[in-house]
Amino acid sequence: MKPLLPSTRREFLRLGAKGVGLLAFSRFAPQFLVQSTLAAPAPEKDRRILVLVQLAGGNDGLNTVVPFDDPAYHALRPTLALKEKDVLRLEGDDHLGLHPSLAALHELMHEGRLGIVQNVGYPNPNRSHFRSTEIWETASASEESLSTGWIGRYLDNACAGPDIPAFARDDEPDAIHVNAEVPQSFGGALPHNTYGLTLGARAGRAGRDEVALLERLASRPDAGLAAHPSHEHDEAANHAFLRATLMDSLVAEKRIQAIIDANRPEAAYPGGRFAQSLRNVAGLIAAGLSTRVYFVSLGGFDTHASQLYAHANLLRQLSEGLAAFQKDLAARGLDDQVLTMTFSEFGRRPNENESLGTDHGTAAPLFVMGKQIHGSLHGTAPSLEIEKNADLAFTTDFRSVYATVLDRWLEAPADSILGARHERLGFLG
Numbered sequence: 382m383k384p385l386l387p388s389t390r391r392e393f394l395r396l397g398a399k400g401v402g403l404l405a406f407s408r409f410a411p412q413f414l415v416q417s418t419l420a421a422p423a424p425e426k427d428r429r430i431l432v433l434v435q436l437a438g439g440n441d442g443l444n445t446v447v448p449f450d451d452p453a454y455h456a457l458r459p460t461l462a463l464k465e466k467d468v469l470r471l472e473g474d475d476h477l478g479l480h481p482s483l484a485a486l487h488e489l490m491h492e493g494r495l496g497i498v499q500n501v502g503y504p505n506p507n508r509s510h511f512r513s514t515e516i517w518e519t520a521s522a523s524e525e526s527l528s529t530g531w532i533g534r535y536l537d538n539a540c541a542g543p544d545i546p547a548f549a550r551d552d553e554p555d556a557i558h559v560n561a562e563v564p565q566s567f568g569g570a571l572p573h574n575t576y577g578l579t580l581g582a583r584a585g586r587a588g589r590d591e592v593a594l595l596e597r598l599a600s601r602p603d604a605g606l607a608a609h610p611s612h613e614h615d616e617a618a619n620h621a622f623l624r625a626t627l628m629d630s631l632v633a634e635k636r637i638q639a640i641i642d643a644n645r646p647e648a649a650y651p652g653g654r655f656a657q658s659l660r661n662v663a664g665l666i667a668a669g670l671s672t673r674v675y676f677v678s679l680g681g682f683d684t685h686a687s688q689l690y691a692h693a694n695l696l697r698q699l700s701e702g703l704a705a706f707q708k709d710l711a712a713r714g715l716d717d718q719v720l721t722m723t724f725s726e727f728g729r730r731p732n733e734n735e736s737l738g739t740d741h742g743t744a745a746p747l748f749v750m751g752k753q754i755h756g757s758l759h760g761t762a763p764s765l766e767i768e769k770n771a772d773l774a775f776t777t778d779f780r781s782v783y784a785t786v787l788d789r790w791l792e793a794p795a796d797s798i799l800g801a802r803h804e805r806l807g808f809l810g
Contacts, residue, residue, distance in 0.1 A: 428718050429790055430666060432659075432675045432706075433532075433566070436699070436725035438682030439510070441692055442745030442763075442773075443731060446497055447478050453765035457732040461689055461739070474758060482696035485704035486748065490757050494707060494716075495750050496808040498782055499760040502744030502775025506727065510683070510741075513726040518566035520780050520799050531783055532556060532674050533569030534798045535791060539673070554633070557665065558676040559658040566676070576633065576672075578641075578661065640668045647712030648705045655679045656702035663709045666719065673791070682725060686736035699723075707750055720790050720809075721750040724779070732769050744775035747782065753790075755810045781806055 448454045449465040468478030469487040479487050489495040505523040507513045516523055520531035529537070536555050554576035558564050567575050644664030650656045658677045665672065679699055684692050703721065710716040728745030744763060760777040767773070780803045787795035789809040796802050 429792070430673060430675070430719045431786060431791060432662060432677065432719060432721040433564075434699075434703070434721060434723045435564075435676070435678040436682050436695075436723055437514075437678050437680040438684070438725070439513075439727045439729060439741055440682045440695075440725040440745055441684060441688065441729040441739050442500070443729070444688075444692060445480055445483070445696065446499065446746045446762075447480060448476060448762060448765065449478050450476050451765055453767075454731075457765065457769070459733070460737050461733045471757065477758075477762060480693065480696050482693045483700040485700040486750075487700075489704055489707060489750065493757075494752060494754060495748060496754045496756060497746050497748060497758055498777055498806065498808065499746050499758065500744045500763040500773065500776045501747050501760070501779050501782060502727070502773070503778055503780070504775075506743040506772070506775070508727065508741040508743075510726055515565060517724055517726055517779060518564060519568075520783055528568070529570055530564065530566035530568045531787075531798065532564075532566040532676075533573065535787060535793050536567075536573045536673075537569045537571050538793055538798060539791070553671045555672060556674040556676070557662075557670075557672050559661060560676070560678045564676045567674075576637065578637065637665065640665055640670075644668075646705075646709045648709035650705040650709075651698070651701045653698055653702070655698050656705060659702050659706040660709070663706055663713070663715075666710070666715055667713050684729070684738050685734065685740060686738040688733075688738040703748075703750060711752070716752040719751055720753065720786065721748075722782070722786065723748045728773065730770070731763075731765060731767060731773060743772040744777075747779075749782075749808050753810070754808055756807055759806050759808050777806070778803060785809055 443454065443458070444461060444463060447463050447468045449463060449468045455462045463478075463480065465478075467481050469481060469484060470478045472491065479490075486495055490497075503516065503523060507516060507523055515521070515526070518530050519527040521527040553574070555573045556567050556575045557578060558567065558575070559578045561577070561579055563575060563577060567573070641661050641664055644661065644667070646660055646663060650660045655677070662675045662677060665675070679695065679702075681691070681695050706721070707716065710719050724747055725745055728742040729739035730742040732739075734740055763773040763776065765773075780799055780801075784795040784799055784803040785806045785808065787793045787798055788805060
């Protein structure tokens with residue numbers, strides 16, 4: 382059966398989300414796709430870049446930023462609580478320290494390159510991985526569902542040009558994710574040129590079969606593609622558009638792979654997929670791509686059982702990977718252009734469970750990293766004056782973090798993108 386060309390923008394984007402490699406678009410788009418976009422002024426690119434690091438599964442905040450001298454912490458965690466002698470003390474605070482696995486990040490904090498935003502969450506928290514991740518990625522309230530992500534709405538605002546669709550400006554991705562699935566945060570009202578890089582895959586996101594298919598379709602005018610029944614009169618335009626799109630896709634795939642192959646980092650990265658993902662991101666940034674946002678994920682934080690050593694290992698991967706990334710950027714003279722921010726869908730319960738782990742909770746700290754960071758601690762630490770099975774009460778709304786990044790780093794209208802006014806924090810001055 383011959384495949385149908387997409388009849389709507391949604392269908393077209395769905396093809397790309399399935400990994401077919403429909404990543405770059407061109408001025409040959411048929412009219413029904415062009416008309417589906419909105420026009421907006423195009424800002425000058427200032428090369429400020431945001432790197433998002435997802436700690437997937439729900440990071441345990443109390444054993445990341447540790448209230449080591451709080452008796453309630455030790456009472457709630459008779460097995461998992463870290464001792465004062467083991468934590469890395471924070472300058473300017475006599476009550477908090479970092480997990481010992483975070484030594485590399487502790488050094489960055491001492492150098493003024495790392496900040497902590499404490500006790501971040503949102504009202505009426507949801508403990509479902511799927512739903513809470515959706516809330517964080519779309520920047521919605523807990524009782525509403527949004528169809529677009531906060532980065533997608535930023536791209537809607539920043540990457541559209543007059544009289545042409547946003548995806549037709551050039552062949553470089555607006556955003557790149559280094560994992561198999563397109564992050565929900567990338568979804569916009571307009572289609573955007575996003576790219577998925579999977580470690581170990583040939584030519585980026587697409588596998589061997591998909592790349593071979595793209596090459597055959599892009600090189601054969603008579604590829605046997607049938608026009609959608611409702612757009613038969615546009616068959617010739619659709620064919621031209623699809624061929625141009627496929628060819629552009631192959632160019633993008635091969636160009637990015639060539640950049641990665643030629644990448645020679647200026648810092649030693651540890652082994653493991655997470656650090657190698659950051660190594661690739663540094664190489665793409667150094668190559669001068671116009672990409673504004675990168676998304677990297679480190680999974681495994683759903684530590685319901687035997688948490689002590691598993692969490693220590695995860696934090697070591699995070700710390701050493703991020704420190705190598707920052708050192709690499711600094712050596713290449715790029716550290717003033719890049720802000721890195723971690724996030725996780727929720728924290729863990731304050732009390733440990735019977736399996737020597739922690740269950741789904743609410744608030745947790747996050748890290749912000751870069752040359753432009755002001756101050757080491759932001760927000761207030763969580764109170765542990767709670768019942769045994771109670772959750773932490775958040776004190777900083779995660780959308781305040783986003784508003785600060787959008788307003789003071791990406792220079793975008795944060796209130797419009799987030800749909801409401803949120804407090805700005807001090808980590809960017």
